[in-house]
Amino acid sequence: MVAPAKSSYRVIIALVLAVVMMVLDQRTPWAAPVRHVLGYLTAPIHYLAHLPVDSGEWLTEQTQSRGTLLAENRRLQRQALILEQKVQRLAVLEAENVRLRELLNSSADLDANVLVAEIIGVDPDPNRQEIVINKGTGDNVFRGQAVLDSQGLIGQVVDAGPLSSRVLLITDASHAMSVQVNRNGVRAVLAGVGQSSGLKLLYVPDTAGIQQGDLLVSTGLGQLYPRGYPVASVTSVNHQAGTPFAHITARPTAQLDRASHVLLVQPTQAPQARPTPAEADNGQ
Numbered sequence: 001m002v003a004p005a006k007s008s009y010r011v012i013i014a015l016v017l018a019v020v021m022m023v024l025d026q027r028t029p030w031a032a033p034v035r036h037v038l039g040y041l042t043a044p045i046h047y048l049a050h051l052p053v054d055s056g057e058w059l060t061e062q063t064q065s066r067g068t069l070l071a072e073n074r075r076l077q078r079q080a081l082i083l084e085q086k087v088q089r090l091a092v093l094e095a096e097n098v099r100l101r102e103l104l105n106s107s108a109d110l111d112a113n114v115l116v117a118e119i120i121g122v123d124p125d126p127n128r129q130e131i132v133i134n135k136g137t138g139d140n141v142f143r144g145q146a147v148l149d150s151q152g153l154i155g156q157v158v159d160a161g162p163l164s165s166r167v168l169l170i171t172d173a174s175h176a177m178s179v180q181v182n183r184n185g186v187r188a189v190l191a192g193v194g195q196s197s198g199l200k201l202l203y204v205p206d207t208a209g210i211q212q213g214d215l216l217v218s219t220g221l222g223q224l225y226p227r228g229y230p231v232a233s234v235t236s237v238n239h240q241a242g243t244p245f246a247h248i249t250a251r252p253t254a255q256l257d258r259a260s261h262v263l264l265v266q267p268t269q270a271p272q273a274r275p276t277p278a279e280a281d282n283g284q
Contacts, residue, residue, distance in 0.1 A: 113266035115139060117147075119259060120164065127194060129172035131155075133262060136163045144224075146265040152230035152253030153218060154262055169256055170231065171196055177224050179231050182215040190216060190232060190250065196257045199232050201248040206239050210248055226265055 117139075121132030135141045137160050145157040147167050155169040168175055173194040179201075180187045186209065189202040204210060214234040220227030232250035239246050 114263040115141070115266055116261055117141075117165075117264055118261050123166075127173070129155075129169040129175075129192060129194065129196065129256075130158075131167050131169065133165050133167060133264075134163070135264065136161045136165050138162050140266065141165050141264060146225050146229070147262050148229060148265065149254045149259045149262050151255055152232070153225060154252075154254045154256060154259065156224065157264070167262075169196075170252060170254075171198060171256060176202070177231070178219040178221040179216040180219050181210055182217050183211075184209060186210060187219060187221075188216075188248075197251055199250040199252060201234075201246075201250065204246050204248055205244060206246050208246065210234060210237055210246070212237055215253075216250060 115135060117133040117135040119131050120134045123130035123132075131154075133147070141157060141160045143157055143160050145160075147154045147156060153170060155167045155172075155175070157165050158168045159166040169192070170177065170190070171192040171194070173192055176189055176191040178187060179190045186204075188204050188208070188210075190199055191202055192198070193200055201210070201216075212234050215230060216232045216234065218225040218227060218229045218231055230253045232252050234248060235251050236249045237246055238248075
């Protein structure tokens with residue numbers, strides 16, 4: 001019985017002391033230094049007590065921030081890809097518009113009517129220099145019709161279907177045509193060598209006076225092509241000793257490997273099928 005009584009007394013004494021301390025803290029200034037010291041002593045305890053909660057909140061914020069940043073990064077990457085595709089598409093459209101404007105400007109300079117066609121195919125055979133265009137007999141395209149771009153002659157229609165046509169390029173190994181030097185009027189035969197940038201002049205005498213850079217234009221002879229269209233420019237002239245003919249190469253003025261649209265020369269009178277270069281050679 002004695003121990004419980006002592007415990008009760010201790011509790012009562014502690015409560016009294018607590019009340020006295022609170023009263024003194026409110027009424028007198030002497031307890032302020034003690035309160036500050038106790039604050040410094042209990043600060044680590046408060047920090048340790050709140051450390052798990054603060055750490056959990058920090059980890060949650062970091063996880064959410066990382067997830068948000070990753071999602072934003074993926075979104076920005078998708079937007080960058082979309083913008084790059086749009087820029088590339090705009091560049092393609094701009095280049096195509098430039099080519100179309102060049103075609104329209106060149107068609108205004110021609111004396112004949114022209115029909116604009118799009119190149120829709122290229123012959124996969126490396127030994128054939130042919131393209132396919134999206135115009136046919138339904139658009140009054142006919143076999144033997146001359147085809148050109150804004151820079152010069154490309155070739156001639158060799159097969160006209162209802163909706164599309166095949167065009168033999170001037171660089172095909174089976175193609176040959178009559179040209180003349182625009183500077184001095186010298187005529188020669190220009191033949192393809194089977195490469196998109198390769199042409200050669202056949203049987204030109206050393207004394208012909210053809211020079212590098214000379215422009216070659218169509219003569220209109222043989223009814224293969226109309227007269228006066230640019231065809232090629234001379235790239236080299238080699239004179240070989242002991243041979244009567246010069247070795248002359250030329251490059252087409254037309255952009256055979258880059259053109260996407262072409263012009264077909266429409267005759268002012270009813271069209272008649274002209275002989276193709278191969279048929280003209282056979283007739284000779």
